[in-house]
Amino acid sequence: MDLIIGHYNYWLVIIIMMAGFYTVISRGNLVKKIAGLNIFQVSVFMLYISIGNVKDGAVPIIEKGVTLYSNPLPHVLILTAIVVGVATTALGLALVVRIKEAYGTIEEDEIHNQDHSL
Amino acid sequence: MIESHLSLLIVALPLLAAPIVAVLPNGRMPWAFSTLVSWAVFAMACLQLINVSTGNVISYELGGWAPPWGIEYRIDAANALVALIVAGIAAVTLPYALKSVEKEIPQQQHSLFYAAFMLCFTGLLGITLTGDIFNLFVFLEISSLSSYALISLGKQRQALTAAYQYLIMGTIGATFFIIGVGLLYAMTGTLNMVDLAQRLPELYEHRTIQTAFAFIMVGFALKLALFPLHLWLPNAYTYAPTVVTVFLAATATKVAVYVMLRVVFSVFGFTFIEDTPTDELFIILCIAGILMMSFYAIYQHDAKRLLAYSSVAQIGYMMIGIGLGSALGITATLVHLFNHALMKGALFMAIGAIVYQIGSSRIEDFSGLGKKMPWTFAAIVVGGLSLIGVPGTAGFISKWYLILAAIEQQHWLIVVVILLGSLLAVIYVWKLVEALYFKPATESSKTVSVQEAPLMLLIPTWLLVLANVYFGFNTELTVGTAETAIQLLLPGTNK
Numbered sequence: 294m295d296l297i298i299g300h301y302n303y304w305l306v307i308i309i310m311m312a313g314f315y316t317v318i319s320r321g322n323l324v325k326k327i328a329g330l331n332i333f334q335v336s337v338f339m340l341y342i343s344i345g346n347v348k349d350g351a352v353p354i355i356e357k358g359v360t361l362y363s364n365p366l367p368h369v370l371i372l373t374a375i376v377v378g379v380a381t382t383a384l385g386l387a388l389v390v391r392i393k394e395a396y397g398t399i400e401e402d403e404i405h406n407q408d409h410s411l
Numbered sequence: 412m413i414e415s416h417l418s419l420l421i422v423a424l425p426l427l428a429a430p431i432v433a434v435l436p437n438g439r440m441p442w443a444f445s446t447l448v449s450w451a452v453f454a455m456a457c458l459q460l461i462n463v464s465t466g467n468v469i470s471y472e473l474g475g476w477a478p479p480w481g482i483e484y485r486i487d488a489a490n491a492l493v494a495l496i497v498a499g500i501a502a503v504t505l506p507y508a509l510k511s512v513e514k515e516i517p518q519q520q521h522s523l524f525y526a527a528f529m530l531c532f533t534g535l536l537g538i539t540l541t542g543d544i545f546n547l548f549v550f551l552e553i554s555s556l557s558s559y560a561l562i563s564l565g566k567q568r569q570a571l572t573a574a575y576q577y578l579i580m581g582t583i584g585a586t587f588f589i590i591g592v593g594l595l596y597a598m599t600g601t602l603n604m605v606d607l608a609q610r611l612p613e614l615y616e617h618r619t620i621q622t623a624f625a626f627i628m629v630g631f632a633l634k635l636a637l638f639p640l641h642l643w644l645p646n647a648y649t650y651a652p653t654v655v656t657v658f659l660a661a662t663a664t665k666v667a668v669y670v671m672l673r674v675v676f677s678v679f680g681f682t683f684i685e686d687t688p689t690d691e692l693f694i695i696l697c698i699a700g701i702l703m704m705s706f707y708a709i710y711q712h713d714a715k716r717l718l719a720y721s722s723v724a725q726i727g728y729m730m731i732g733i734g735l736g737s738a739l740g741i742t743a744t745l746v747h748l749f750n751h752a753l754m755k756g757a758l759f760m761a762i763g764a765i766v767y768q769i770g771s772s773r774i775e776d777f778s779g780l781g782k783k784m785p786w787t788f789a790a791i792v793v794g795g796l797s798l799i800g801v802p803g804t805a806g807f808i809s810k811w812y813l814i815l816a817a818i819e820q821q822h823w824l825i826v827v828v829i830l831l832g833s834l835l836a837v838i839y840v841w842k843l844v845e846a847l848y849f850k851p852a853t854e855s856s857k858t859v860s861v862q863e864a865p866l867m868l869l870i871p872t873w874l875l876v877l878a879n880v881y882f883g884f885n886t887e888l889t890v891g892t893a894e895t896a897i898q899l900l901l902p903g904t905n906k
Contacts, residue, residue, distance in 0.1 A: 337593065384559055389575070404572055
């Protein structure tokens with residue numbers, strides 16, 4: 294039981310990761326794919342934040358009388374990854390806009406048909 | 412003063428150049444500035460390789476923070492060689508870019524194009540030189556995001572879908588990589604590669620470490636287009652602007668192969684890999700990749716796509732060296748990494764020169780062009796011979812070492828596959844030669860008045876072609892450096 298409840302955040306990470314990954318693979322709509330990619334990345338953010346937690350550790354701000362702090366480094370790392378994720382999403386959506394202009398659709402199979410009917 | 416900061420300058424110079432290029436007025440200014448920067452970086456990369464050629468390691472502390480807490484740039488013979496390839500290819504690609512970009516990309520996007528190019532250049536150099544595994548991820552994303560943008564600038568609309576497909580697969584690969592890095596950090600509490608290498612051996616049996624390893628391997632196999640994770644590559648190379656194809660084909664996958672080499676040998680250590688099925692898996696996938704992708708290449712109707720499939724096959728040769736895990740195998744990987752950059756660079760440039768003249772990369776449009784563009788045609792022939800691995804070209808050297816490595820471990824199947832792959836390469840190179848030289852010229856409006864490509868395209872192409880021949884005879888730089896690198900990657904082996 295402790296394996297499930299004690300590590301509930303890791304279980305959530307796995308569930309969200311798989312949900313996002315499945316969306317990326319299974320959806321034909323280009324915007325939904327980007328949304329799936331986002332969810333997939335968010336799970337990694339959660340993973341890093343969970344790693345940083347130290348049992349009974351305080352918020353990592355120096356204060357008198359506190360000796361045990363959580364590890365702030367993974368949080369800082371994941372800030373970088375969040376920025377990267379935002380940039381990826383922006384670029385991906387920009388590409389979708391251009392694809393919509395060029396093909397008139399954002400459904401993968403319709404794009405595929407257009408390219409191969411020529 | 413400058414000397415001691417050389418390691419950082421190589422990465423920082425193009426990074427600082429990128430925003431400057433972006434605000435320069437459109438015209439020739441952005442091109443001239445980026446070319447100068449790439450030459451300066453190339454000179455610094457040469458210097459750096461000389462500094463480490465004796466087998467010493469340069470450690471540079473970023474901002475004066477001592478590793479393992481601070482970010483460390485760690486330069487040894489292996490990554491100095493890769494940095495030299497990246498810088499060298501950029502230094503010859505950019506002069507080529509002037510004419511090619513003028514024709515393929517609208518004038519108002521030129522300064523942004525070169526800015527993205529500089530960012531991609533920064534990212535690739537950063538990946539090679541950094542000694543910090545999270546820093547590597549950041550540079551990986553810098554290079555990837557800029558290359559998605561660069562690919563999407565291709566003239567045909569398929570360039571957009573190719574870039575999108577690459578974005579999805581590239582991001583999945585990079586995310587897998589950070590999952591792996593996160594798990595490593597959770598177990599060891601460090602991100603510095605040297606530090607990781609010291610702490611990992613006692614954790615080899617731990618499930619988390621094995622999971623981390625699997626995530627990192629799959630992530631980078633996606634980035635380097637290891638068969639069967641190569642699906643993004645053919646479209647991206649086919650529809651990207653010529654200059655981008657030349658640069659990415661010659662550098663991006665090579666840098667990813669280098670990371671694989673670094674992670675496998677410097678971070679985890681080959682003793683760990685031998686306990687997992689990774690090495691056998693690499694060899695099986697590479698064998699399948701070499702054969703299938705070479706067959707695919709034969710059936711392509713587009714010259715760029717043909718070369719792209721051939722690239723996937725050639726990545727197989729590089730990864731086999733890692734799979735073998737011996738000193739000879741790594742020599743073959745490093746040497747082929749270098750030589751393949753030269754040959755694919757030369758071939759894509761030559762095809763690009765034809766595209767510049769006739770506006771098409773379909774092989775059926777090439778009929779009879781060999782006689783009208785003799786220099787371009789000769790470049791394709793020499794580049795093609797190098798791709799096949801004919802003695803006297805760079806390609807021969809790398810295949811020679813790979814076959815030696817396979818024989819050393821009595822992997823006869825690999826020897827057969829390498830020879831078979833070379834035969835298949837003969838067929839697809841012949842397909843180009845046949846179309847260019849032996850088919851009668853069609854007197855269509857496209858090809859009737861075709862002349863030789865301008866010198867600005869021919870000179871960079873021939874620089875790479877001659878490098879192919881030069882490194883086929885003089886192996887001191889490639890093999891010599893690789894052997895120095897092995898002392899560091901595989902400590903305890905005598906060559």
